[in-house]
Amino acid sequence: METIVEITNLSKEFKGKKAVEDVSFSIQSGEVVAILGPNGAGKSTSILMMLGLLHPSSGEVSLFNQRPQEQKVRERIGVMLQQVSLMDALKVKEVLALFRTYYPNPLSMEELIRLTGLQESELNKRTEKLSGGQKRRVSFALAMAGNPDLVFFDEPTVGMDSTARKEFWARVRQLADAGKTVLFSTHYLQEADDVATRILLFNEGKLVADGCPSTIKQQLLKKTVSFKAGGDFPKERFLTMTHVSDVYEEKGRVVIQTEDTDHVLASLFTEGTPVSDISIDKGRLEDAFEQLTVEQGVS
Numbered sequence: 001m002e003t004i005v006e007i008t009n010l011s012k013e014f015k016g017k018k019a020v021e022d023v024s025f026s027i028q029s030g031e032v033v034a035i036l037g038p039n040g041a042g043k044s045t046s047i048l049m050m051l052g053l054l055h056p057s058s059g060e061v062s063l064f065n066q067r068p069q070e071q072k073v074r075e076r077i078g079v080m081l082q083q084v085s086l087m088d089a090l091k092v093k094e095v096l097a098l099f100r101t102y103y104p105n106p107l108s109m110e111e112l113i114r115l116t117g118l119q120e121s122e123l124n125k126r127t128e129k130l131s132g133g134q135k136r137r138v139s140f141a142l143a144m145a146g147n148p149d150l151v152f153f154d155e156p157t158v159g160m161d162s163t164a165r166k167e168f169w170a171r172v173r174q175l176a177d178a179g180k181t182v183l184f185s186t187h188y189l190q191e192a193d194d195v196a197t198r199i200l201l202f203n204e205g206k207l208v209a210d211g212c213p214s215t216i217k218q219q220l221l222k223k224t225v226s227f228k229a230g231g232d233f234p235k236e237r238f239l240t241m242t243h244v245s246d247v248y249e250e251k252g253r254v255v256i257q258t259e260d261t262d263h264v265l266a267s268l269f270t271e272g273t274p275v276s277d278i279s280i281d282k283g284r285l286e287d288a289f290e291q292l293t294v295e296q297g298v299s
């Protein structure tokens with residue numbers, strides 16, 4: 001398999017503040033990778049550096065084993081940035097036609113028009129007259145203009161309604177089926193889980209986890225066993241158990257955070273701990289994500 005993206009010890013500082021810190025990973029052809037992280041995690045900064053639009057403070061980026069600025073590389077990538085900016089003075093059709101001329105093997109005009117999902121009358125409108133959602137669709141079509149092998153989408157679905165969102169992800173799946181390599185950023189865990197084959201979890205400029213969605217979920221999801229304790233609960237003893245990550249009290253109940261709820265239940269019974277009203281909670285990804293960002297000190 002061909003290595004499409006290779007990032008080595010990439011860092012970016014803005015006025016002494018680290019936006020991206022010592023990030024390394026590589027992406028193989030055909031992967032659909034989500035860069036997942038909260039606001040300010042360093043997603044856009046990383047993407048801009050991968051595209052060669054922002055100079056790294058240190059570290060290396062290579063796309064298709066070349067520098068991202070090379071013309072040969074540019075011809076093979078498509079980009080939808082977080083801030084959509086289209087050329088205001090031009091009609092939609094004209095922008096599409098112009099972008100086709102930038103690439104050696106562009107998609108047909110018909111295909112590009114189809115990708116915008118716009119009607120003939122709208123295609124003759126100047127781009128500044130489009131709604132936010134329509135602009136995003138044009139921006140998507142422009143990203144696809146050169147029939148790219150590698151595409152970057154930075155927060156692509158922000159501002160899209162749920163129909164547009166579904167359509168967008170259906171198109172991304174088609175790209176993946178056609179063997180394209182896709183890299184997108186999002187703060188929606190659900191999107192990353194639904195669409196990506198791999199998640200790069202960013203927080204405070206650092207890559208904090210890298211793996212397939214199910215592995216990342218397993219790492220993130222904290223299951224709990226909670227109950228009412230019939231006396232003094234031997235908190236310390238449970239805290240020392242290997243699969244227990246935390247024990248705390250909440251709303252008059254003892255909560256044991258664990259990756260192995262069966263084991264905790266067995267321990268409760270073998271220790272003869274007087275407990276009642278036991279409940280097992282599998283944990284929600286959203287909660288886990290919040291917890292992770294709190295733990296990492298993001299406010």
Ligand SMILES: Nc1ncnc2c1ncn2[C@@H]1O[C@H](COP(=O)(O)OP(=O)(O)OP(=O)(O)O)[C@@H](O)[C@H]1O
Pocket residue numbers: 014018019037038039040041042043044045046082155187
């Ligand atoms: N041009 C810039 N000048 C100064 N600081 C910047 C600049 N661009 C980004 N930053 C800072 O770098 C950090 C990472 O920003 P970045 O835009 O990469 O985050 P993000 O993960 O894309 O967030 P969001 O989800 O809000 O888009 C933030 O603290 C941000 O304030």
Ligand SMILES: [Mg+2]
Pocket residue numbers: 043044045082154155
């Ligand atoms: Mg961003």
